[in-house]
Amino acid sequence: MKEKKIKIMILPIICMSLLISIDQLTKFIIKSKFELYESREVIKNTFAITYIRNKGAAWGVMQGQRLFFLILTSIILIGSFYILFNIISNHKYIMLTITLTILNAGAIGNMIDRAKYGYVVDFLDFKLIDFPIFNVADIYVTCSMIVLFILLIFVYKDEDLEKIIGKKHKDTENIEDNDR
Secondary structure: OHHHHHHHOHHHHHHHHHHHHHHHHHHHHHHHHOOOOOEEEEEOOOEEEEEEEEOOOHHHOOOOOHHHHHHHHHHHHHHHHHHHHHHOOOHHHHHHHHHHHHHHHHHHHHHHHHHHHOOEEEEEEEOOOOOOOEOHHHHHHHHHHHHHHHHHHHHOOHHHHHHHOOOOOHHHHHHHHHHO
């Protein structure tokens, strides 16, 4: 059974790798083509590419807490991969599998920056709404967290959550105990 799950995990890992590559490629282009704080308007008064270095989390909160973010991201990734391994062979959880795959790609993309540079490369600058500057990995994380919230609130039930985190349902445990 574990061998089958490992084989099935190959597709999410390939997808994560592709998404991480896209994120890292965009950041590489920005770092190589832009000076720090350089901004180039793409859509007048609406959207620009602006290269900044974010040493914190979203919106620049908790500046300079690199080690904390690396540890926290590692813990989240371990938990996420554990859940992925538990649900990967169950088609009922395909949306959750996709969501966690995208979430992991975003977390790893920003983690690479923090480990490599000590900061995250941000460059997408929506001036129209005065939104904080962000990057492709941030899009992955934000969108997947919204979908994850929706899935956990509206789609999956308590029994599903127990299966997702690897706990057996009490009725299942009783049946297994009786079978012994």
